Amino acid sequence: MAGAEGFVEADNAEAIIIRxxxxxxxxxxxxxxGKPIEALKTALEGAPPKTQDERCKSANWIVVHRALxxxxxxxxxxxxxxxxxxxxxxxxxxxxxSTGDRPxxxxxxxxxxxxxxxAGLGCILRCLADTVNTV
Amino acid sequence: MSNTLRLYLAxxxxxxxxxxxxxxxxxxxxxxxxxxxxxLKTSPELLxxxxxxxxxxxxKCLIETSINSLRISLKVKQADELENILTKxxxxxxxxxxxxxxxxxxxxxxxxxxxxxxxxxxxxxxxKHKLIDFIVQFMEDIDKEISELKMSxxxxxxxxxxxxxxxxx
Numbered sequence: 001m002a003g004a005e006g007f008v009e010a011d012n013a014e015a016i017i018i019r020x021x022x023x024x025x026x027x028x029x030x031x032x033x034g035k036p037i038e039a040l041k042t043a044l045e046g047a048p049p050k051t052q053d054e055r056c057k058s059a060n061w062i063v064v065h066r067a068l069x070x071x072x073x074x075x076x077x078x079x080x081x082x083x084x085x086x087x088x089x090x091x092x093x094x095x096x097x098s099t100g101d102r103p104x105x106x107x108x109x110x111x112x113x114x115x116x117x118x119a120g121l122g123c124i125l126r127c128l129a130d131t132v133n134t135v
Numbered sequence: 136m137s138n139t140l141r142l143y144l145a146x147x148x149x150x151x152x153x154x155x156x157x158x159x160x161x162x163x164x165x166x167x168x169x170x171x172x173x174x175l176k177t178s179p180e181l182l183x184x185x186x187x188x189x190x191x192x193x194x195k196c197l198i199e200t201s202i203n204s205l206r207i208s209l210k211v212k213q214a215d216e217l218e219n220i221l222t223k224x225x226x227x228x229x230x231x232x233x234x235x236x237x238x239x240x241x242x243x244x245x246x247x248x249x250x251x252x253x254x255x256x257x258x259x260x261x262x263k264h265k266l267i268d269f270i271v272q273f274m275e276d277i278d279k280e281i282s283e284l285k286m287s288x289x290x291x292x293x294x295x296x297x298x299x300x301x302x303x304x
Contacts, residue, residue, distance in 0.1 A: 097186075097187065097188045097189055098186075100192050109145075113145050113146065113149075121152055121153040124149060124150055124154075125153045125156070127184065128154055128183040128186065128200060130184070131179075131184060134184065
């Protein structure tokens with residue numbers, strides 16, 4: 001049973017990585033058009049669910065990171081971001097904070113403060129407690 | 136630069152606010168034992184995701200939570216060799232008197248300068264927001280203390296050298 005699931009994972013991983021590459025091309029084009037918020041929404045949308053594969057998670061993180069660093073106006077971003085994205089954004093923010101790279105951390109800290117104001121402490125707690133869907 | 140410090144401390148404060156949800160939980164393996172689960176890490180279902188918050192390459196804060204305890208480990212900014220030595224000595228001085236602080240851990244976690252261990256008993260005796268205020272205040276004061284120590288070492292060194300070299304003038 002575990003072996004069969006292992007195979008399904010591998011196939012899925014390849015499919016997921018191809019999907020992430022498509023997504024990153026779409027995001028690059030959106031960023032060139034000057035729409036960083038749509039880019040971020042696209043990046044957060046197809047987040048691979050229930051994948052244990054580190055490569056998929058890293059690939060998706062790189063894409064989200066690209067979109068996050070392009071955001072200049074944080075308040076404007078929140079006015080057009082739907083609440084359903086708050087939890088997944090918070091998870092990616094913590095991943096960004098753990099990298100230790102100065103510009104990433106600066107940007108993540110800025111967004112984190114505003115996101116906590118909007119989404120509240122429950123969002124942070126869901127990040128802490130969700131050991132199944134890690135990012 | 137003080138803006139990043141403010142954001143960093145705000146982030147840590149919010150995360151601690153959310154993570155400090157501790158309740159009493161007797162040990163599952165051994166009868167009549169009550170241990171802080173974050174230290175032992177025996178059962179994965181009792182642990183939450185550890186969170187690492189970095190301000191930059193030098194400063195970071197690791198927050199690990201479990202059902203009855205929370206561990207915060209800090210790495211303080213150390214610009215040069217002198218600050219390195221001062222930080223180590225100062226924080227070792229504090230850690231040796233951990234009894235007086237109650238929430239301080241005697242030895243810092245590997246890779247960090249100082250660690251706090253907060254258990255459900257601390258939350259029952261003391262107010263949660265005051266505990267968080269203490270930790271954040273500690274982080275602010277550590278930087279000031281280390282710069283003060285460094286300045287006093289440099290001043291004293293300069294005075295001693297001036298006096299000593301006067302005899303050769």
